Amino acid sequence: MSSERAAELKAAARDFISLDLNPRQLCDLEMLATGAFSPLTGFMGRADYEQVCSSMRLADGTLWPVPVTLNVPLATAERLAAGQKVALRDIEGTMIAVLTVAEIWRPDKVREAEALYGTSKPTHPEANYLLNVAGEACVAGTIEVVELSARHDFLSFRGAPAALRAAFQAAGTHLVLAYQTHKAMHRAHVEFTRNIARAHNAHLLIQGVVGKKDLGETTHYARARALRAVLDRYPPDGARLNLLDLSTRQCGPRATLWHAIINKNYGCTHFVVGHDHHDLGEYADGAPVYGRFQGLELAARHEHELGVRLVPMRNLIYEEDHPEHFLVGRTSQRHVSVPDGHSPFGRPERGHEIAQWFSYPAVLRQIVPPRQQQGITLFFTGLSGSGKSTVAQVLVAKLMEVSSRPVTLLDGDVVRKHLSSELGFSREHRDLNILRLGYVSSLIASHGGIVICAPIAPYAQTRAQVRGMIEQHGIFIEVYIATPISMCETRDRKGLYARARAGLIKNFTGVSDPYEAPTAAEIAIDTSNISPQQAADDILAYLFAGGLIEPPADAADAGHVAPEAQAAPRTQRPEAEPRPAR
Structure with missing residues (x-):
């Protein structure tokens, strides 16, 4: 675009409707503007979108497998008309481009999710984004790029x-x-x-x-x-x-x-x-x-x-006799297979132990901070009344006593009130609530903080989704409070179980809705026969033993369990050994 045309559009932009693009839309716009998405030159209209979803081709038959659309809220779409100009802005309000509207249409997001991801369930993060975050309407038209977002790195x-x-x-x-x-x-x-x-x-x-x-x-x-x-x-x-x-x-x-x-x-x-x-x-x-x-x-x-x-x-294949290089071929007793280059000893980005031959010191220095600087998420799960919140509160106090690292408690009830107040208790809404909790936890972990989550989190697949989300940024430790339901009912001060068994509360976990117990939690504790303080000490000992938290020199005098005395929780599920902290 000429400088004259750019100046003309900037001067006229005060009369345009503005649309603030989110990070994904900004990336898509840059890929369109630079030709990386060629043959696309703009966001898709309905004809291209429908053909791509059904046959992985544009309307003219060109091979293209993924929809690239500009989704907007319905309220925004209702203000637009064909021929109107829209200022596309970045998060700072800078006008990146001007779109001249040619078409406003409604996508079939469920069909799109099924075509792209094979599912419309929110447990798939991209399907969840499409169905629950992306706008309900799409806008297409000619794009004139004024200036792309400034880059300052690399x-x-x-x-x-x-x-x-x-x-x-x-x-x-x-x-x-x-x-x-x-x-x-x-x-x-x-x-x-x-x-x-x-x-x-x-x-x-x-x-x-x-x-x-x-x-x-x-x-x-x-x-x-x-x-x-x-x-x-x-x-x-x-x-x-x-x-x-x-x-x-x-x-x-x-x-x-x-x-x-x-x-x-x-x-x-x-x-x-x-x-x-x-x-x-x-x-x-x-x-x-x-x-x-x-x-x-x-x-x-x-x-x-x-x-x-x-x-x-x-x-x-890593050959022990020739550690200076890798081979492509069959394994032997002195070979270690490395599928697609991933370590058989775990992902270094997730804090696992790393074999000396696996990477280069210069690489590891960039992606693997010292264990005691990595973000940690302790994700409690268990039935209502199992003791999650109480143990979590005690653990927060003990962590603050022995460490200067920031600790955040995300209690299930509190998160429901402030982050998911509009959600009900259907499976879909429960999944969405837990995924929101996981997202917030991942942000805290990405900055090296310690976060303790204490929801019920009844579904195994959703917990696995949260684990994957958080392990991109830090260490995830699942803490299963394995208190039997009979004990949970005796502790029920609010009478929730009694009301659920009387049919007064629908979809109550453990009564009318299933709880899928973890089979391989890092830590499993039955609070039937130990106090919340003892349970918190067990978890603290696990963190000490894993080198995730440095025990104070006077740990024994302060009443904390020394890591050499107790390196694992005293109560574990018999059918599953806890996995090492990631």
């Missing part, structure tokens, strides 16, 4: 598609292998990409995804520093890092196809695909959300049309 690693294509052409680079990641790269990732780039005689482009979904995300700084730290592990001029402001959708197979198209727009001729590319991980029952290799299989069916060669991410 400027040398932010290249637009046209700029990268020009740089590759100027360097005489004809083959470019894209490795896209939203995580740090460790030794296995580096070994694989270095070897596969050499095998294809290609230049490596590391596409580090840093696009935000919400205002609370700040973790891209550590990831970007960690990615920068591996560049010297490649031959000179053999690899390039680029930070991609893509707000991912975590839609598994469709995401694989989408990312291949995006990377082609950056000049890439080859694209690395993992066995679970942009899968969410595993549900509570251990099953992958989308299934292994589904993304690769879908993209492979369109490989010729894509014009990009797909390179499967292979399992790598």
Whole structure:
């Protein structure tokens, strides 16, 4: 856009309706403006949207698997009309672009969720965003970009598609292998990409995804520093890092196809695909959300049309006799298999113990703070009357006594009152309440705080979802207060159980609604025969033993249980050993 046209739009903007874009919409707008979403030049209208949902193609037949829409609240949509101009602004109010409205329409969000994510349940975070956060109406039209949001970080690693294509052409680079990641790269990732780039005689482009979904995300700084730290592990001029402001959708197979198209727009001729590319991980029952290799299989069916060669991410083998490198091949007794480059000893981002050969010190310094500086979430779960709130309150006091770290208590009843007062007690609303609790906890953990949550949280799948959300930022410890329901009823000062058994309270957990007891909680305590103080001491001892909290020198004199005297809770579920703190 010319400076004259930009000045003209800025002057006229005082008469435009303004729309403040959220972080995801800002990312989408930047990807549209820079050509990363080519052939798209603007947010989708109804015809493209419906075809993409049903057949992964635009209305003109072009392959495109993911809807890119500008969702707005109904109240905003009702103020708009075709031909009207809308100022699209960032969170600071700066006008980024002007949209001339061509179409206002209502999406079928349930159908979209089923098409993209295979579910319309809120336990899938992207489905939850679509159904419960994204606006009910969509606006499409011509976009004129005035000025993109200013970037202040890692400027040398932010290249637009046209700029990268020009740089590759100027360097005489004809083959470019894209490795896209939203995580740090460790030794296995580096070994694989270095070897596969050499095998294809290609230049490596590391596409580090840093696009935000919400205002609370700040973790891209550590990831970007960690990615920068591996560049010297490649031959000179053999690899390039680029930070991609893509707000991912975590839609598994469709995401694989989408990312291949995006990377082609950056000049890439080859694209690395993992066995679970942009899968969410595993549900509570251990099953992958989308299934292994589904993304690769879908993209492979369109490989010729894509014009990009797909390179499967292979399992790598660490050979003890040759610790200086990884191998691709069969295992033996002196081999350790590393599927897709992830550590068999756990995720370092989650605080697990890390084998010396797994990564590089320069990478780990960026992504793994000392254990005693990592955010901790103690997530209590149990029946009403089991003692969760009481033990949690005692634990807060004991933690404040021995540590200067900030401690936040999120009690189930208090959160219901202040954060989820509009919600009822259907399964859907209970899930949403717990997911909100998990989101707040993840923010606290991301800043190194300690948060104690004490909801009922009756459903295993939702608890697993919260675990995954929080473990991106810190350590998650599930504390199951395993007090039997008979004891809970004897403590029922409010008479809730009696009213529930009389049919006066519907959907009451443990009576008319199920409680899915944890089978592998880190800590399990039955408060039937121990005091809240003893229970809190058990949890504190677990934190001491795991090196998560430094015990005071006078712990014994102060009445606290020393870690060497008691390294685990005194009461555990017999069928499940507690897992080590993550």
